[in-house]
Amino acid sequence: xxxxxxxxxxxxxxxxxxxxxxxxxxxxxxxxxxxxxxxxxxxxxxxxxxxxxxxxxxxxxxxxxxxxxxxxxxxxxxxxxxxxxxxxxxxxxxxxxxxxxxxxxxxxxxxxxxxxxxxxxxxxxxxxxxxxxxxxxxxxxxxxxxxxxxxxxxxxxxxxxxxxxxxxxxxxxxxxxxxxxxxxxxxxxxxxxxxxxxxxxxxxxxxxxxxxxxxxxxxxxxxxxxxxxxxxxxxxxxxxxxxxxxxxxxxxxxxxxxxxxxxxxxxxxxxxxxxxxxxxxxxxxxxxxxxxxxxxxxxxxxxxxxxxxxxxxxxxxxxxxxxxxxxxxxxxxxxxxxxxxxxxxxxxxxxxxxxxxxxxxxxxxxxxxxxxxxxxxxxxxxxxxxxxxxxxxxxxxxxxxxxxxxxxxxxxxxxxxxxxxxxxxxxxxxxxxxxxxxxxxxxxxxxxxxxxxxxxxxxxxxxxxxxxxxxxxxxxxxxxx
Amino acid sequence: xxxxxxxxxxxxxxxxxxxxxxxxxxxxxxxxxxxxxxxxxxxxxxxxxxxxxxxxxxxxxxxxxxxxxxxxxxxxxxxxxxxxxxxxxxxxxxxxxxxxxxxxxxxxxxxxxxxxxxxxxxxxxxxxxxxxxxxxxxxxxxxxxxxxxxxxxxxxxxxxxxxxxxxxxxxxxxxxxxxxxxxxxxxxxxxxxxxxxxxxxxxxxxxxxxxxxxxxxxxxxxxxxxxxxxxxxxxxxxxxxxxxxxxxxxxxxxxxxxxxxxxxxxxxxxxxxxxxxxxxxxxxxxxxxxxxxxxxxxxxxxxxxxxxxxxxxxxxxxxxxxxxxxxxxxxxxxxxxxxxxxxxxxxxxxxxxxxxxxxxxxxxxxxxxxxxxxxxxxxxxxxxx
Amino acid sequence: xxxxxxxxxxxxxxxxxxxxxxxxxxxxxxxxxxxxxxxxxxxxxxxxxxxxxxxxxxxxxxxxxxxxxxxxxxxxxxxxxxxxxxxxxxxxxxxxxxxxxxxxxxxxxxxx
Ligand SMILES: Cc1cc2nc3c(=O)[nH]c(=O)nc-3n(C[C@H](O)[C@H](O)[C@H](O)COP(=O)(O)OP(=O)(O)OC[C@H]3O[C@@H](n4cnc5c(N)ncnc54)[C@H](O)[C@@H]3O)c2cc1C
Ligand SMILES: Cc1cc2nc3c(=O)[nH]c(=O)nc-3n(C[C@H](O)[C@H](O)[C@H](O)COP(=O)(O)OP(=O)(O)OC[C@H]3O[C@@H](n4cnc5c(N)ncnc54)[C@H](O)[C@@H]3O)c2cc1C
Ligand code: FES
Numbered sequence: 001x002x003x004x005x006x007x008x009x010x011x012x013x014x015x016x017x018x019x020x021x022x023x024x025x026x027x028x029x030x031x032x033x034x035x036x037x038x039x040x041x042x043x044x045x046x047x048x049x050x051x052x053x054x055x056x057x058x059x060x061x062x063x064x065x066x067x068x069x070x071x072x073x074x075x076x077x078x079x080x081x082x083x084x085x086x087x088x089x090x091x092x093x094x095x096x097x098x099x100x101x102x103x104x105x106x107x108x109x110x111x112x113x114x115x116x117x118x119x120x121x122x123x124x125x126x127x128x129x130x131x132x133x134x135x136x137x138x139x140x141x142x143x144x145x146x147x148x149x150x151x152x153x154x155x156x157x158x159x160x161x162x163x164x165x166x167x168x169x170x171x172x173x174x175x176x177x178x179x180x181x182x183x184x185x186x187x188x189x190x191x192x193x194x195x196x197x198x199x200x201x202x203x204x205x206x207x208x209x210x211x212x213x214x215x216x217x218x219x220x221x222x223x224x225x226x227x228x229x230x231x232x233x234x235x236x237x238x239x240x241x242x243x244x245x246x247x248x249x250x251x252x253x254x255x256x257x258x259x260x261x262x263x264x265x266x267x268x269x270x271x272x273x274x275x276x277x278x279x280x281x282x283x284x285x286x287x288x289x290x291x292x293x294x295x296x297x298x299x300x301x302x303x304x305x306x307x308x309x310x311x312x313x314x315x316x317x318x319x320x321x322x323x324x325x326x327x328x329x330x331x332x333x334x335x336x337x338x339x340x341x342x343x344x345x346x347x348x349x350x351x352x353x354x355x356x357x358x359x360x361x362x363x364x365x366x367x368x369x370x371x372x373x374x375x376x377x378x379x380x381x382x383x384x385x386x387x388x389x390x391x392x393x394x395x396x397x398x399x400x401x402x403x404x405x406x407x408x409x410x411x412x413x414x415x416x417x418x419x420x421x422x423x424x425x426x427x428x429x430x431x432x433x434x435x436x437x438x439x440x441x442x443x444x445x446x447x448x449x450x451x452x453x454x455x456x457x458x459x460x461x462x463x464x465x466x467x468x469x470x471x472x473x474x475x476x477x478x479x480x481x
Numbered sequence: 482x483x484x485x486x487x488x489x490x491x492x493x494x495x496x497x498x499x500x501x502x503x504x505x506x507x508x509x510x511x512x513x514x515x516x517x518x519x520x521x522x523x524x525x526x527x528x529x530x531x532x533x534x535x536x537x538x539x540x541x542x543x544x545x546x547x548x549x550x551x552x553x554x555x556x557x558x559x560x561x562x563x564x565x566x567x568x569x570x571x572x573x574x575x576x577x578x579x580x581x582x583x584x585x586x587x588x589x590x591x592x593x594x595x596x597x598x599x600x601x602x603x604x605x606x607x608x609x610x611x612x613x614x615x616x617x618x619x620x621x622x623x624x625x626x627x628x629x630x631x632x633x634x635x636x637x638x639x640x641x642x643x644x645x646x647x648x649x650x651x652x653x654x655x656x657x658x659x660x661x662x663x664x665x666x667x668x669x670x671x672x673x674x675x676x677x678x679x680x681x682x683x684x685x686x687x688x689x690x691x692x693x694x695x696x697x698x699x700x701x702x703x704x705x706x707x708x709x710x711x712x713x714x715x716x717x718x719x720x721x722x723x724x725x726x727x728x729x730x731x732x733x734x735x736x737x738x739x740x741x742x743x744x745x746x747x748x749x750x751x752x753x754x755x756x757x758x759x760x761x762x763x764x765x766x767x768x769x770x771x772x773x774x775x776x777x778x779x780x781x782x783x784x785x786x787x788x789x790x791x792x793x794x795x796x797x798x799x800x801x802x803x804x805x806x807x808x809x810x811x812x813x814x815x816x817x818x819x820x821x822x823x824x825x826x827x828x829x830x831x832x833x834x835x836x837x838x839x840x841x842x843x844x845x846x847x848x849x850x851x852x853x854x855x856x857x858x859x860x861x862x863x864x865x866x
Numbered sequence: 867x868x869x870x871x872x873x874x875x876x877x878x879x880x881x882x883x884x885x886x887x888x889x890x891x892x893x894x895x896x897x898x899x900x901x902x903x904x905x906x907x908x909x910x911x912x913x914x915x916x917x918x919x920x921x922x923x924x925x926x927x928x929x930x931x932x933x934x935x936x937x938x939x940x941x942x943x944x945x946x947x948x949x950x951x952x953x954x955x956x957x958x959x960x961x962x963x964x965x966x967x968x969x970x971x972x973x974x975x976x977x978x
Contacts (some may be wrong), residue, residue, distance in 0.1 A: 034956065036905075041936075047958065049889060049905025083959075084550040084937075089773050113773060119711055147918045147931040148878070154935025162910050163882045189882055225885075233886060251878075251918045251927060276877050288938075290928045404933075404941055406753075407925050419639070420650055426518040428629045432753070437711060437796060437940035437951065442933075468797050469771055472937070473711060473951065477791030711951045792949050 004151035012040015012130035014338035016329025021346030023075035083116025087469035148252030162455040167278025173197040184226035196424035197241035205384030220358040264389025284386040301460040306388035315348035337375040403443040405436020423463035440465030485675040494524035496636035497682035499840025505644035516653035520634035526801025534622035540587040540858035548838035561636035568719030570625025579724035583620040621776035664821035702802035705760040706775035712754030746782035769799040813859040881915035909954035
C-alpha cells in the first residue's frame with residue numbers, strides 16, 4: 001500500500017495552500033479531491049476538456065488560481081482528482097515506518113479508502129489534513145423539492161464549471177454573500193433574474209462594516225462589481241425578504257415571496273407571486289462534516305450560525321491526534337481565511353514530522369496573526385448577516401418534504417415526535433428521515449430545528465445524523481480484495 | 482416520578498417492549514424504563530431475519546417455532562405495520578460438504594415438526610434467480626420470514642401503552658433496592674418506582690443491571706457488522722444465507738481465538754428495497770465501530786453468492802452488539818437468589834425472532850400461568866456451577 | 867411513460883458558448899443517441915437534452931433532479947451503463963455511455 005506523510009482531503013484554497021507549504025518543507029503527500037480539477041468552491045474550475053473551448057468566465061480569480069496551481073505543479077505533489085475518500089480507518093497495524101529519523105512522535109497511521117479512476121484504492125498516511133469545505137445550507141419551504149429549485153452553489157457550478165445557464169427566469173433567495181455573486185453571475189450570463197432576496201436586513205452587521213473592510217480590497221471590489229451588475233440590469237436586491245413557497249406541478253413555475261421580520265417570520269400581507277422557471281436558494285453554508293464525524297472528532301455548536309464545527313487548536317489539530325482541519329469546514333471563513341488556516345496546518349504538521357523545530361513553527365505562524373485578525377473581523381460581520389433566523393421555518397407545512405431521499409414530510413416528523421422521539425435518531429428510526437443516500441446531509445439542519453422547536457429543547461441536545469462509512473455510496477464490487 | 486407498579490421492565494429493545502406488551506395485555510400494572518429511546522440499543526442495529534432453520538434443533542428451535550406462531554397475527558394484534566414478510570428462507574450450499582450438513586439439519590428439524598425442503602440446484606435457481614450458478618443446492622424453510630426489528634419494538638411499545646403500560650423513555654435505571662431477598666424499588670435518574678418485580682431485559686447491558694442486585698450474569702457483547710445497499714426492485718426473495726454462515730454462527734464463546742472476526746453471508750431485502758447484508762461476529766467489548774475488513778468480507782461473501790450485489794452501492798454500514806450467553810441460549814427465568822428479579826437476556830443473534838415468545842413466556846411466568854420448569858433449558862441457574 | 871422520457875420539453879438549461887465540435891461525443895439517453903460534449907457530466911447532458919426530471923418516485927410523485935450540483939444531496943441519481951443510483955452531477959460522460967432516467971420507478975416501497 002502506498003504510504004505518505006500527509007494525506008490532504010480537499011483541494012480547495014485550504015488544501016492547496018497546505019500542500020504547497022508541506023511540500024516546500026519536504027513532506028511526502030497526496031491531495032485527494034472529488035472534483036476533476038483542483039480549486040474547490042472558490043476557484044470552481046472547468047474540467048480540462050471544457051477549458052480549452054470556453055471563454056474565461058471566472059473573473060479576476062484566475063490569476064490567483066494559476067499561481068497556486070503552478071506552485072503545486074512545481075513541487076511534484078501527487079494529486080488524485082475525481083477521487084473521493086469513502087472511509088478512513090486507524091491503522092490496525094500501528095505505526096507506519098518513516099524515512100525520516102528523529103520524528104517527535106510515533107504517530108499511528110490512517111488508512112484511507114478511495115473511489116476514483118486512479119489505481120490507488122487505498123493509501124496510508126501518518127497525518128490527515130481535512131479540508132473538505134462546505135456546501136449550501138438547504139432551506140425547507142413548501143415546494144422546495146420541485147425540479148427547478150437548486151442551490152446557489154449548484155447554479156454557480158453549472159455556470160462557472162460547465163458554461164451552462166441553469167434557467168431562463170430565475171429568483172435568487174436565502175441569505176449570505178453568495179446570493180449576490182450568483183444573482184450577478186446569472187444575469188451577466190443572460191438569465192432574467194427577477195430579484196435577489198436576502199433574509200438579512202440591510203442593517204445586519206452594517207455598523208461593523210467600516211472596520212471590517214479595512215484590508216479587504218478584494219472583497220470590496222467583488223461586492224461592488226456584483227452590486228453594479230444588479231443595478232445596471234435593474235434587478236431588485238431586496239433585504240429582509242424570503243421565499244415562502246414554490247409553485248408548480250412537475251417543476252417550478254412560480255415562486256411566492258415576501259417580507260420577513262428580524263427573526264425571519266414571514267409577513268403574510270407582503271406576499272407576491274412571480275413566474276420563474278428556476279429558484280436558487282440557500283441559507284449560507286453548512287460545513288462538510290462527514291470526515292470529522294466519521295473520525296469522531298469533537299464538535300462544538302455555534303448558536304449564531306446554528307451549525308456544528310469541529311473543535312481545533314491554534315495548530316489546527318482536532319481533538320483526534322494527528323487529524324488537522326483547515327478552511328470552510330471550520331467556519332464561514334472564506335478564501336483568505338482558508339488559505340491562512342491551510343498554511344498554519346501545514347506548518348504545524350511539518351513540526352510534528354520533525355521537518356521544522358518547534359521554534360521554527362512558532363516563528364512562522366507568528367506573521368499569520370494579522371491576517372487571522374483581519375479575517376476574524378470580517379467573519380463577525382458575516383455571522384450577523386448569516387445568523388440563523390428561526391422564523392424562516394414557519395412557512396413549513398405538514399406536506400413540506402424534509403427528507404427528499406426517503407420522502408419524509410414535516411407532518412410525519414411531527415407524528416414521530418408525538419410518538420416519543422426526542423432526537424434525530426428517534427425521528428430517523430420512526431420515519432426513515434436521513435436513512436437515504438445523502439446520509440442526512442440535506443435534512444439534518446431542518447429536522448433538528450423541527451425537533452428542537454417541538455420538544456422545546458436546545459438544538460445541540462437533539463443530536464446529529466450519524467455518519468458511517470461509506471461516506472458516499474460505493475459499489476460493493478469495488479471493495480473486494 | 483414516584484409510583485408503585487407490579488413490574489418494572491428495564492430495557493426498551495425488542496425483548497423489553499415485548500415483555501411489557503404481554504404483561505400489559507394480561508392486565509398487569511407494568512412500567513417500562515428505557516434510558517434512551519425505544520429500540521436505541523441492539524434492536525436497531527440488527528438484520529431483519531425471523532429464521533427458524535438456522536437455529537440448532539432442540540430447545541432453541543422449538544422456542545423459535547413457538548415465536549413464529551405468535552408472529553403470524555402480530556401485525557393485526559399490534560395494529561401496526563412491522564414489515565412482516567413471509568417469503569421463506571434459504572440456506573445455500575456451495576459444496577457437497579455443506580449440502581450434507583444442511584440435509585442432516587433438515588432431517589433433525591423434521592423430528593421437531595419444522596419442515597425444511599432440500600432443493601436441487603435447478604429448483605434453487607428457479608426460486609432464487611439471483612444466486613450464482615456455482616451453487617449446488619439449498620435448504621428451503623417456508624416458515625422463515627423477515628420483519629423490521631425497530632418497527633417491531635415501537636409497535637410493541639405502542640400496543641403496551643394502549644393496554645395501560647407506563648412507558649418511560651430517556652429514563653435510566655441507576656439502582657435496584659432490595660432487602661432480605663425481596664426487591665423494593667427501582668431507582669432511576671428521574672425518581673423512584675416502588676415494585677417487587679424487576680425484569681432485566683437490558684440486552685448487552687444486562688450484566689450491569691444484574692450487578693445492581695449483586696448478581697453476575699454471563700452475557701457478553703458479540704459485535705456484528707452489517708451493511709445496507711441502495712433500494713432496488715425485488716431481487717432477493719425472503720432470506721438467503723450461505724450454509725457457511727452456520728459455521729460462523731456455531732462458534733460459541735470461549736472457542737479458539739474468539740476475538741477473531743468471522744463472517745457468514747446473510748442477505749434479505751427490506752420492504753423499502755434495500756438489501757440488508759450481514760454479518761460478522763467478533764468479541765470486541767462494547768466497541769461498535771465499523772471496520773474496513775468487515776465491510777470487505779461481507780461484500781466478498783455476498784457477491785460470490787449473489788453476483789448482482791457487486792453492481793449495487795453500499796449505502797451505509799453499521800454494527801450492533803449481540804447479547805451472547807456462554808451456550809448460545811437465552812437466559813429466561815427468575816434469579817434463584819432473588820426471585821423478584823427476572824432475567825430475559827442473552828438472545829445473541831436471535832432476539833428479534835425470539836422476542837414475541839420471550840414476552841409471552843416471561844409475562845406468563847410472572848403472572849403464574851407458566852411454571853419455572855417449562856423454562857428449564859433457559860434457566861439462569863444453569864451457569865451456577 | 868416512455869413518451870415522457872423520450873420527448874423532453876424545451877430545455878430550460880442552455881449552453882453559454884457554442885460547442886466546439888472537436889469535443890462532441892454521443893451518449894445514449896433512454897435508448898436515443900444524444901450529442902454532448904466531452905468533459906461534461908451526465909447531469910449537464912440530461913439538462914441540455916431538456917430533461918428536468920431525472921427520476922420520479924410514484925410515492926407523492928416526487929420528482930428528483932439536480933439540486934446541489936456538487937455531489938452532496940444525491941437527488942440526481944440515474945442509471946449509468948446498467949449501474950443504478952449513480953450521481954449524475956459527479957459523473958463525466960464517456961462516448962457511448964448509456965444513461966437512463968426513471969419514471970414511476972420502484973423507489974416507491976411504502977414505509978410506515
Ligand atoms: C457552493 C459554494 C460556493 C461558493 N462561492 C463563493 C464565491 O462565489 N465567492 C467567494 O468568495 N466564496 C465562495 N464560497 C466560499 C469559498 O469557496 C470558500 O471559502 C473556500 O473555497 C473554502 O475553501 P476550502 O479549501 O475550505 O474548501 P472548498 O473550496 O470548498 O474545497 C473543498 C474540496 O474538498 C473536496 N472534498 C470534500 N470532501 C471530499 C472527500 N470525501 N473526498 C475527496 N474530496 C473531497 C471537494 O471536492 C472540494 O473540492 C463558496 C462556497 C461554497 C460551498
Ligand atoms: C449484526 C446483528 C444482526 C442481527 N440479526 C438478527 C436477526 O436477523 N434476527 C434476530 O432474531 N436477531 C438478530 N440479531 C440479534 C438481535 O438484534 C438481538 O438479540 C436483540 O436486539 C436483543 O434485544 P434486547 O431487547 O435484548 O436488547 P437491546 O435492543 O439492546 O435493548 C436493551 C435496552 O436496554 C437499555 N438499557 C440498558 N441499560 C439500561 C439501564 N440501566 N436503564 C434503562 N435502560 C437500559 C438499552 O438502552 C437498550 O435499549 C442481530 C444482532 C446483530 C448485532
Ligand atoms: S445534484 Fe446533488 S448530488 Fe448531484
